[in-house]
Amino acid sequence: MGKITRFNENPILSGAVEYHNFVFTAGMTADDLSQDVTGQTRQVIAKLDEALEHFGTDKTRLMQAQIWLKDIRDRDAMNKVWVEWLGEHGRPARACVQANMADPRHLVEIMVTACR
Amino acid sequence: MGKITRFNENPILSGAVEYHNFVFTAGMTADDLSQDVTGQTRQVIAKLDEALEHFGTDKTRLMQAQIWLKDIRDRDAMNKVWVEWLGEHGRPARACVQANMADPRHLVEIMVTACR
């Protein structure tokens, strides 16, 4: 059986999991929930960068992304940060829908599948 | 590092991404949003067919699917088109839940993972 490597594990989940060069991240959320969707998206992206870097890959190797917004009307504000992050690099296949998350103050959650 | 190939890229996302024979599609939505869930599902399926064909695979090679409906009570109408599409071919593992999507007129969105 191939080796599974886990990053930032707690009793409920791993922050990211690697198997055969596929990297699956958790749905990342912000820690400072006083921030608006722009600030929360920046925090989420910093966590994604950290998880990807741990496995020797980065945002240029994203394959699929799921994004949840508490209010779908925040999509433009979230996308502004998202587009700045990805720049001219290859973008993942993506779905973005509205949902309530673990804490009512969570405005955005992002989960990605990448490769290295 | 293995090669990533991207299809139908825009500044926000790729329509589909291929890596090591895994094909990840975006959450596809209809363009003509005046149509009902039946018509919108047909449009979505046409986009999925196009993305799969681009990577030399098709609906017989679906592994996982996620479906979002604006109104979960549209599930039977969506499933009718879905079942006609898949026919006797192998069906993907699937989850279907209710969610608001980017535009309030979006009634259905489908994202799949396939292989070739």
Next chain:
Amino acid sequence: MGKITRFNENPILSGAVEYHNFVFTAGMTADDLSQDVTGQTRQVIAKLDEALEHFGTDKTRLMQAQIWLKDIRDRDAMNKVWVEWLGEHGRPARACVQANMADPRHLVEIMVTACR
């Protein structure tokens, strides 16, 4: 083309699909919908165990999980069953959001990606 193996197929979906040692399950839901979220989560986990076992793997090999709750405030009750299930084994990357599912009595749905 690599072989795809499907488990528990019906006209709409497969309960699980295996390809190149990746196992994708459907979004599993309980059959006895009179039970509360604790009971429904236990039913869901039994179905996941069955699907994983069919492909010669188990809960120690989970890579990614998605969980939908009808009421996100059921998260603690669901997590209690989840943590008991996973024990000290490696946990998957996970996202958990609120959504309405196929039947209004569905309180929880879980879909996983595992490997063997």
